Amino acid sequence: MRSGQCLCGACRYEIDGEPVVVAHCHCLDCQRLSGAGHTTGAMFPEPGVRLTGSVATYDATSEAGNVVTRLFCGQCGSPLFGRNTGMPGFMTVSVGTLDAPDDLTPQVAIFTRTRRAWDVMDPALATYEAQPGWKPSDDA
Numbered sequence: 489m490r491s492g493q494c495l496c497g498a499c500r501y502e503i504d505g506e507p508v509v510v511a512h513c514h515c516l517d518c519q520r521l522s523g524a525g526h527t528t529g530a531m532f533p534e535p536g537v538r539l540t541g542s543v544a545t546y547d548a549t550s551e552a553g554n555v556v557t558r559l560f561c562g563q564c565g566s567p568l569f570g571r572n573t574g575m576p577g578f579m580t581v582s583v584g585t586l587d588a589p590d591d592l593t594p595q596v597a598i599f600t601r602t603r604r605a606w607d608v609m610d611p612a613l614a615t616y617e618a619q620p621g622w623k624p625s626d627d628a
C-alpha cells in the first residue's frame with residue numbers, strides 16, 4: 489500500500505496495487521499545472537485509490553479530445569491526481585506527493601516536443617514526441 493498527501497495535509501490518499509506506467513510529461517498543460525518543466529505521474533487502476541479531504545477539480549480538453557480532470561487540494565493547491573476519459577478506470581498520481589516517492593522509477597517521457605532545453609532528462613529514458621498510442625489494456 490502506498491500513501492501520500494498534499495502540502496498542507498488537508499487531503500490524504502492511499503493506493504493499492506502497482507502502477508501500470510510511471511511517466512514524465514512535458515506537455516504545456518503540465519508545465520502550467522506544475523509551474524515547472526514537467527509533471528511526473530504514476531498511473532494506477534482507479535479502484536485501488538482512496539482519497540480523503542476537500543479535493544477540488546478542474547476539467548480541460550486534451551489535444552486528442554479527451555477530458556482531463558485534475559484533482560488538487562482546495563486549500564493549498566497541490567496537484568494530486570489526474571484522470572483522462574481516454575484512459576477510463578485509471579488515475580495518475582503526482583509522484584512528488586507520495587510519502588515514499590523513491591519507490592517508483594519513471595520509464596518514459598512524453599510530449600518531449602515541448603520539453604524546455606533547461607529541463608534536462610535522463611537520456612536513457614524512452615521518449616515520445618506527444619502522447620503514445622499505448623494503452624494500459626495493451627499489456628493485459
Ligand SMILES: [Zn+2]
Pocket residue numbers: 494495496497498499561562563564565566
Ligand atoms: Zn492541501
Ligand SMILES: [Zn+2]
Pocket residue numbers: 513514515516517518519527599
Ligand atoms: Zn502533460
